[in-house]
Amino acid sequence: xxxxxxxxxxxxxxxxxxxQMKLHxxxxxxxxxxxEGVWLYDFEGHRYLDGISSWWVNLFGHNHPYIxxxxxxxxxxxxxxMLAGFTHQPVVELSxxxxxxxxxxxxxxxxxxxxxxxxxxxxxxxxxRNTGRPxxxxxxxxxxxxxxxxxxxxxxxxxxxxxxxxxxxxxxAATVPSPNARxxxxxxxxxxxxxxxAAGLESWLAQHxxxxxxxxxxxxxxxxxxxxxxxxxxLREARALCDRYEVHLIADEIATGFGRTGxxxxxxxxxxxxxxxxxxxxxxxxxLPLSAVLTTDAVFDAFYHDEFAxxxxxxxxxxxxxxxxxxxLATLELFEQTDVLAQNAELAxxxxxxxxxxxxxxxxxxxxxxxxxxAWDIDETASGHAVQPHFARRYxxxxxxxGVLLRPIGNTVYAMPPYAMDAVSAAxxxxxxxxxxxxxxxxx
Numbered sequence: 001x002x003x004x005x006x007x008x009x010x011x012x013x014x015x016x017x018x019x020q021m022k023l024h025x026x027x028x029x030x031x032x033x034x035x036e037g038v039w040l041y042d043f044e045g046h047r048y049l050d051g052i053s054s055w056w057v058n059l060f061g062h063n064h065p066y067i068x069x070x071x072x073x074x075x076x077x078x079x080x081x082m083l084a085g086f087t088h089q090p091v092v093e094l095s096x097x098x099x100x101x102x103x104x105x106x107x108x109x110x111x112x113x114x115x116x117x118x119x120x121x122x123x124x125x126x127x128x129r130n131t132g133r134p135x136x137x138x139x140x141x142x143x144x145x146x147x148x149x150x151x152x153x154x155x156x157x158x159x160x161x162x163x164x165x166x167x168x169x170x171x172x173a174a175t176v177p178s179p180n181a182r183x184x185x186x187x188x189x190x191x192x193x194x195x196x197x198a199a200g201l202e203s204w205l206a207q208h209x210x211x212x213x214x215x216x217x218x219x220x221x222x223x224x225x226x227x228x229x230x231x232x233x234x235l236r237e238a239r240a241l242c243d244r245y246e247v248h249l250i251a252d253e254i255a256t257g258f259g260r261t262g263x264x265x266x267x268x269x270x271x272x273x274x275x276x277x278x279x280x281x282x283x284x285x286x287x288l289p290l291s292a293v294l295t296t297d298a299v300f301d302a303f304y305h306d307e308f309a310x311x312x313x314x315x316x317x318x319x320x321x322x323x324x325x326x327x328x329l330a331t332l333e334l335f336e337q338t339d340v341l342a343q344n345a346e347l348a349x350x351x352x353x354x355x356x357x358x359x360x361x362x363x364x365x366x367x368x369x370x371x372x373x374x375a376w377d378i379d380e381t382a383s384g385h386a387v388q389p390h391f392a393r394r395y396x397x398x399x400x401x402x403g404v405l406l407r408p409i410g411n412t413v414y415a416m417p418p419y420a421m422d423a424v425s426a427a428x429x430x431x432x433x434x435x436x437x438x439x440x441x442x443x444x
Contacts, residue, residue, distance in 0.1 A: 001043050002044060006031035007028045011024055027393070030048070030400065035062030035063055038418050040405065046403075047403060048403055049405065049428055050405050050418060051405050051415045051416070051417050052405060052406060052416050052417070053417060054286060057284075057286035058282075058418045059259070059331060059418060060285055061419070062418075064334075064420075066330055066333070066334060067284075067287055067327055067330040067331060070326050071327055071330075073326075074090065079322065079323060080323070081322070082317075082319075083319045083320040089322075090326045091109070093325075094292075094325045101265075102273075105297060106294065107292050107293070108292065109325075110292070111289045111316055111319075112280055112289050113147075113278065114148025114153045115150070115316065116252075117148045117150075117152065117153040117278055118148075118152040119293045119314060120276040120293050121139060121213075121214065121216070123299065123314075124248045124275075124276065124299075126312060135210065136210070137213055138211045138212050139214055140173055140247075141173045141216050142177070142179075143176070143178040144225030145157060145216070145217070146159055146222070146224030146225065147216060147278075148254075151169050154170050155172055159224060174208065176200050176215075177196065177200040179193055179194040179197035179234035180193065181231065181368075182377075183197075194231040194233045198237035198241070201237070205241055205242075217235070217238060218255065218266075220267075221256055221261060221370055221373060226411075226412035227368070227412060232269045233270070234270075235267055249272075249276075250275065251265075251277045254279065254280045258279075258281075260372055260373055262341065262348075263371070264335070275296055277294045279293075284331060288321070288324040347419065348372060351421065351426050351430070352369065354423075355374060355415075358434045363379050363382040363383050363385075365377040374414060374415045375412055376412070378391065380441060383441060391408065391440065392407065392410060395408050395436055398435070398440050399432060399436040402439075404428070404436065413433065415433065
């Protein structure tokens with residue numbers, strides 16, 4: 001097998017996600033034969049450092065021996081059984097562990113982040129219906145928020161390119177101001193930006209709480225909005241407002257969970273407990289698709305009834321798949337066996353030093369980091385360069401040319417690498433990221 005033949009076969013038969021397929025005429029997909037640690041290898045031996053954890057899913061590096069061993073062991077015992085009317089050890093143990101980590105004792109499973117969003121939204125609205133308040137069926141999201149691309153998830157996603165083509169299918173949620181720290185006015189802090197956004201949320205809830213089921217937020221970082229980071233005080237204000245106006249708070253931790261922001265879950269930095277937590281991506285360490293929604297006893301109890309229709313009648317064929325749950329258990333065991341969060345704090349300092357030349361580049365604006373997430377907004381005009389179209393596409397191409405997988409969001413370059421980095425791979429990532437920026441700015 002070689003790269004070219006794999007590319008041709010892929011383009012003939014595979015419809016790639018989040019892609020204008022015609023673009024592959026000039027920039028074909030990169031064929032990957034295997035992966036190890038932080039590295040992806042093509043069929044001809046070229047390697048690329050996975051600087052974005054393969055869409056933010058990989059935690060401890062590819063092909064991790066501990067997770068792999070757990071999967072092999074589970075495959076010899078039980079591959080799959082329907083979870084309706086049946087149960088099994090991996091799903092029970094995973095639910096117990098997630099409950100202990102989050103303080104939310106009831107876990108419902110799906111396959112991916114968007115399905116977790118759908119589950120949480122449906123569960124919230126159905127809760128209010130079951131408790132005699134069916135008018136509370138509308139939702140609120142933050143400006144620039146992203147929660148998935150299925151029809152229900154698009155309703156609370158405020159990114160036009162994903163939503164506009166499907167507008168006739170979507171019942172849009174209300175949008176309230178984002179606490180994005182980049183919105184702070186001169187002389188203001190991130191906390192000031194958070195306070196202004198919280199005031200906007202309070203104003204909206206004061207008028208519309210009677211029809212509102214839930215507010216959904218990405219805690220601490222709105223990832224698809226260009227890694228928009230914000231002050232934890234916004235989450236405390238949001239929690240208090242949701243309590244006051246009897247509105248559920250849904251924490252979308254799909255991308256921010258499992259140590260990405262420096263704590264196990266991002267909302268913990270605010271010292272709050274949401275009514276729902278959506279988990280996916282890093283849940284299985286980047287090995288198999290799985291998502292979970294955790295919620296409270298009060299929500300669960302509202303569905304516990306003799307009447308069948310009051311139950312939560314939502315399902316996926318592979319809900320709670322034993323293999324995926326076993327991978328998730330192995331991932332949580334790795335957190336328990338080593339002090340991952342403390343190690344990441346040290347690793348982040350190593351990466352900070354490696355990234356310093358990029359951070360100090362004259363074209364960079366709003367350089368920022370939270371935990372193991374770095375972001376740099378690029379102003380192409382700052383160094384006298386003419387603005388060229390399609391910055392993200394051009395940058396990604398140059399990054400691959402430097403042996404690095406990085407995919408900017410608009411004009412925001414970001415890195416969210418696996419936790420398996422060392423000083424050598426950190427230097428490779430940082431050098432490649434800077435070289436890609438310089439090459440992109442030099443495009444004519």
